[in-house]
Amino acid sequence: MEFDATYHEICSAQTVQSERRGFFNEFCVDVRDACGDKWLRNYFGKLKSNAARVLSIFSDREVCDPVLGVLEHVQPVFKQKDALFSAQRRAQADKLYLMSGSGEGEESRELLQQALMAANLAVMRAPDRNADPVLDEGLTLALAYRSRASILIRLGEGEAALNDLKLAINFGLELKSSVDYYLKMAKAYAVMGEPARAEISLKIAEKMPGCDATHIALCRKEISAAKPKPKEATSEQVPQLAHGESAELVGASKVVRLVETKDKGRFVVANEGLRTGDVLLCEEPVAACLEPTYFGTHCHHCFKRLRTPVSCLHCSGIAFCSAQCMGEACSSYHRFECEYMDLMIGSGMSILCFIALRIFTQAPSLEQGLATANLLFEHLCSHEEDRQPDDYLRRALMSGFLLRILQKSLYFGRRKTEGVNPTAVELQVATALLGLLQVLQYNAHQIYQTQVTEEHRFDGSKTVNLAAGLYGTGSYFNHECWPSTACHFVGKKLVLTATRPHRANELVAVNYGPIFIKNNLKERQRSLRGRYSFSCNCMACQENWPLLQKLDKQVRFWCTSANCSNLLKFPKDLAKDVRCPRCRKNISLKESVAKMIKIEELYREAARAMEAQKTGEAIELFKEALEMFFHVAALPHKDTIVAQQSLHKCLFDTGTTFKK
Numbered sequence: 001m002e003f004d005a006t007y008h009e010i011c012s013a014q015t016v017q018s019e020r021r022g023f024f025n026e027f028c029v030d031v032r033d034a035c036g037d038k039w040l041r042n043y044f045g046k047l048k049s050n051a052a053r054v055l056s057i058f059s060d061r062e063v064c065d066p067v068l069g070v071l072e073h074v075q076p077v078f079k080q081k082d083a084l085f086s087a088q089r090r091a092q093a094d095k096l097y098l099m100s101g102s103g104e105g106e107e108s109r110e111l112l113q114q115a116l117m118a119a120n121l122a123v124m125r126a127p128d129r130n131a132d133p134v135l136d137e138g139l140t141l142a143l144a145y146r147s148r149a150s151i152l153i154r155l156g157e158g159e160a161a162l163n164d165l166k167l168a169i170n171f172g173l174e175l176k177s178s179v180d181y182y183l184k185m186a187k188a189y190a191v192m193g194e195p196a197r198a199e200i201s202l203k204i205a206e207k208m209p210g211c212d213a214t215h216i217a218l219c220r221k222e223i224s225a226a227k228p229k230p231k232e233a234t235s236e237q238v239p240q241l242a243h244g245e246s247a248e249l250v251g252a253s254k255v256v257r258l259v260e261t262k263d264k265g266r267f268v269v270a271n272e273g274l275r276t277g278d279v280l281l282c283e284e285p286v287a288a289c290l291e292p293t294y295f296g297t298h299c300h301h302c303f304k305r306l307r308t309p310v311s312c313l314h315c316s317g318i319a320f321c322s323a324q325c326m327g328e329a330c331s332s333y334h335r336f337e338c339e340y341m342d343l344m345i346g347s348g349m350s351i352l353c354f355i356a357l358r359i360f361t362q363a364p365s366l367e368q369g370l371a372t373a374n375l376l377f378e379h380l381c382s383h384e385e386d387r388q389p390d391d392y393l394r395r396a397l398m399s400g401f402l403l404r405i406l407q408k409s410l411y412f413g414r415r416k417t418e419g420v421n422p423t424a425v426e427l428q429v430a431t432a433l434l435g436l437l438q439v440l441q442y443n444a445h446q447i448y449q450t451q452v453t454e455e456h457r458f459d460g461s462k463t464v465n466l467a468a469g470l471y472g473t474g475s476y477f478n479h480e481c482w483p484s485t486a487c488h489f490v491g492k493k494l495v496l497t498a499t500r501p502h503r504a505n506e507l508v509a510v511n512y513g514p515i516f517i518k519n520n521l522k523e524r525q526r527s528l529r530g531r532y533s534f535s536c537n538c539m540a541c542q543e544n545w546p547l548l549q550k551l552d553k554q555v556r557f558w559c560t561s562a563n564c565s566n567l568l569k570f571p572k573d574l575a576k577d578v579r580c581p582r583c584r585k586n587i588s589l590k591e592s593v594a595k596m597i598k599i600e601e602l603y604r605e606a607a608r609a610m611e612a613q614k615t616g617e618a619i620e621l622f623k624e625a626l627e628m629f630f631h632v633a634a635l636p637h638k639d640t641i642v643a644q645q646s647l648h649k650c651l652f653d654t655g656t657t658f659k660k
């Protein structure tokens with residue numbers, strides 16, 4: 001396949017600026033116009049190191065004016081707090097809550113959902129305690145949490161209500177001396193199905209000064225009638241690695257190891273005894289970032305679907321699922337990113353650029369950030385040989401932009417000047433950022449979750465790309481157009497499970513996007529060449545397997561004579577032996593055919609288990625059937641492809657899922 005340089009350039013540019021709109025593109029065009037082709041090709045394009053490239057954009061007269069001119073104007077742009085807006089939403093939430101009390105059934109629930117939405121907005125927009133001392137006496141945030149707690153109790157979400165009550169206290173409300181607080185606690189425990197704790201809260205309320213006995217009696221009646229809401233069943237589980245963890249590869253199982261060849265670089269292969277269903281990798285990311293599209297619906301820190309968001313105390317642009325996630329993010333990376341979030345989104349920069357910045361903002365110290373970034377650049381593939389001067393310039397400019405955000409957010413502490421010109425250590429950071437932007441292009445993973453419907457875990461479910469992350473060991477898996485593993489996520493953890501047995505030394509493959517059942521050979525090769533700089537030579541490519549819709553039901557059996565690896569067609573007459581053209585022996589395929597009948601039965605049984613939403617049972621049946629299939633036959637085989645896809649769907653279901 002010929003190398004399409006223009007397509008490669010387009011693909012590469014999208015890994016820096018993914019949005020079509022955004023000012024970063026204009027910045028690149030302006031700098032490109034200023035420097036001209038000659039300088040770019042004959043000077044910049046010939047620079048040999050990232051340090052020289054970064055230094056060049058800040059100091060060479062051909063480019064430094066437009067670069068410094070734009071970077072000088074980097075200012076905070078973020079969604080600010082608004083106490084008045086918050087108080088208005090809270091009033092609206094309180095009103096809807098009261099109205100829901102006089103409504104009935106579905107109508108009341110609808111009003112409560114609207115109240116919850118208004119209360120969520122009130123929480124998100126409320127400033128920190130005392131930031132606006134005039135309105136609500138500086139307690140807008142605490143009041144927003146308190147209002148939401150009442151709504152949550154009526155919705156039957158006791159645990160979330162208790163969390164909100166705690167937050168209302170943390171942000172300044174003196175609730176512990178109020179009867180109302182203990183009554184709310186009692187109701188929250190009651191809807192959680194914890195009557196003993198509900199009774200304790202009621203007893204405390206009874207003993208408090210000013211307590212009204214009739215009110216308590218009413219409350220007790222209400223509590224005894226409360227129907228605890230059943231906890232939502234979740235099949236999410238962190239799986240166990242097959243045979244324990246490898247000593248060399250962090251997060252990988254002992255059944256795999258890393259090898260290297262000239263044409264394929266480093267890649268993961270099987271050790272002896274790797275079986276279908278073995279968990280080969282379970283790894284936390286080095287860094288991972290949520291896609292901005294999901295800032296309003298998913299936790300910025302752990303990527304869980306939000307129901308009752310907790311806000312950053314300074315900006316309203318992102319949300320967390322809990323005070324714990326908020327605390328972890330805000331004491332680490334978010335304090336540097338907070339005020340620049342909308343600027344970064346407005347630049348149109350890709351999620352990979354967010355990850356590059358995050359490697360620094362989340363590091364416990366600048367030195368550790370530098371060490372991690374340099375190590376990643378040293379160890380992961382970056383295809384420097386294919387990079388064009390234009391691409392280097394674009395990435396160097398992005399590094400300059402990210403560096404400027406770090407400078408302005410006081411990542412380097414108070415600087416001596418407000419100027420853009422980097423100090424020696426800042427240049428090191430920009431250089432490391434440039435390295436990260438190169439390796440992220442080829443090594444980052446999309447992080448997805450399954451969105452399931454209320455009605456069924458599989459019918460109508462779909463995967464949603466929520467985030468992206470960089471995984472140290474995960475980066476060493478090579479591609480095949482029909483992978484031998486299924487990839488799913490438990491939170492941010494990347495899990496790879498074998499979808500077929502592997503012989504010792506056989507490649508353990510993931511898929512980078514184009515799969516043979518949907519994209520033809522030409523499309524796949526073009527995409528892989530353009531996006532990942534290699535030509536694929538997997539079996540699906542070598543044999544040019546047809547798309548799924550064109551695949552027939554034919555099955556090819558392995559020749560059963562020892563040491564022969566030939567494939568034989570389904571025999572015309574089962575009663576007769578067939579002659580293997582490779583080993584020249586007469587072979588009976590009776591046993592293989594009998595096994596195939598059993599395999600098809602198991603596929604059908606597994607499909608029925610999926611229909612009945614028995615995920616665990618379906619996984620075991622698929623594992624057993626697939627293991628059998630690969631011992632007697634080979635791909636492509638339509639029912640087996642479908643079975644592997646179904647196993648993947650079941651494994652998704654054991655990862656993080658969410659309902660809309």
Ligand SMILES: C[S@@+](CC[C@H](N)C(=O)[O-])C[C@H]1O[C@@H](n2cnc3c(N)ncnc32)[C@H](O)[C@@H]1O
Nearest residue numbers: 264265266381442443475476477478479532534
């Ligand atoms: C995520 S890295 C995988 C690890 C990489 N092989 C290394 O040495 O670091 C992606 C790169 O691996 C190489 N690669 C992946 N799959 C390949 C395959 N099937 N054949 C040849 N090269 C492949 C390509 O260079 C690709 O850009």
